[in-house]
Amino acid sequence: MAAYDKSDLERRMAGALEALKHDLAGLRTGRANVSLLDPVTVEVYGAHMPLNQVATVSAPEPRMLSVQVWDKSNVGPVDKAIRSAGLGLNPIVDGQTLRLPIPDLTEERRKELAKLAGQYAEKARIAVRNVRRDGMDSLKTDEKKGVYSEDERKRHETEVQKLTDSTIADIDAAAAAKEKEILGK
Numbered sequence: 402m403a404a405y406d407k408s409d410l411e412r413r414m415a416g417a418l419e420a421l422k423h424d425l426a427g428l429r430t431g432r433a434n435v436s437l438l439d440p441v442t443v444e445v446y447g448a449h450m451p452l453n454q455v456a457t458v459s460a461p462e463p464r465m466l467s468v469q470v471w472d473k474s475n476v477g478p479v480d481k482a483i484r485s486a487g488l489g490l491n492p493i494v495d496g497q498t499l500r501l502p503i504p505d506l507t508e509e510r511r512k513e514l515a516k517l518a519g520q521y522a523e524k525a526r527i528a529v530r531n532v533r534r535d536g537m538d539s540l541k542t543d544e545k546k547g548v549y550s551e552d553e554r555k556r557h558e559t560e561v562q563k564l565t566d567s568t569i570a571d572i573d574a575a576a577a578a579k580e581k582e583i584l585g586k
Contacts (some may be wrong), residue, residue, distance in 0.1 A: 404539035405549075405557060407564075413532045414568040421525035421572055425579045427488075428514050428521075433460040433503045437490075438468070443482040445475050455479060456499075466490075466501040473497055487517065506583075515580045522576035526569055533565040 427439045441452040452458065456479055457469040468483070470476045480492050480499060489510055492499040504510075537558060544554040 405536065405543050406539075407536075407557070407560065410532055410536045410561060411564060414529050414564060417525045417528035417532070418568060418571055418575070420528070421521055422575055424521040425518060425575060428518055428579060428583065433462065433464055433466050433501075435460055435466065437466065437488060438483070438486075441482050441486045441488075443475065443478050445472075445478050452479065452482065464503045466503065468492070468499040468501065470497045470499065489513070511584050514583045518576055518579045518583060522572055525572045529565055529568050529572065533561055536561045 424440055426436045428437075435458045438452050438458050442449045443452055443455050444450075445455055452468070455475050456471060459467045459469070461467050468479060470479050476494060476497055476499070480494055483490055483492050483499065483501065489504070490501045492501050506514075540549065540554045540557050540561070543549050544551060549557065
């Protein structure tokens with residue numbers, strides 16, 4: 402049986418692109434949005450969990466986020482996770498509620514967020530290249546097993562490379578659009 406599966410590679414590359422879009426949605430552009438805290442993971446109960454699994458996040462005002470922690474013992478870890486997430490937010494603890502004022506975006510902060518968007522895009526590119534490598538390896542394995550001839554393997558490798566190039570172009574376009582939005586240009 403052939404180990405190479407083009408549809409699986411397409412699915413995995415599309416997943417990397419979707420993950421990037423999700424991460425980019427979490428970068429703020431000046432208004433409070435609950436998706437800002439999507440990339441935050443909290444270490445509680447001996448595991449890393451998404452913030453929305455230990456607290457309720459809401460945006461009661463245009464420039465304020467509110468995080469209602471369900472378990473009082475998790476307030477400290479949630480506070481620490483938000484501060485260390487690199488989002489430039491400093492929670493104000495009020496019992497089991499954390500208030501996050503959204504500061505105005507300074508030019509320096511805009512540049513930091515654009516740099517963070519670039520880092521997210523690079524992670525997505527690396528994920529796509531890893532999928533490409535897996536596909537190429539499975540093609541070589543299939544060739545050794547006699548599933549494909551050398552010509553067939555090369556033809557499939559060309560398809561994998563075209564898919565990779567297309568997905569990376571989509572990643573670059575998404576990152577460029579977000580940087581333009583953040584920098585206000």
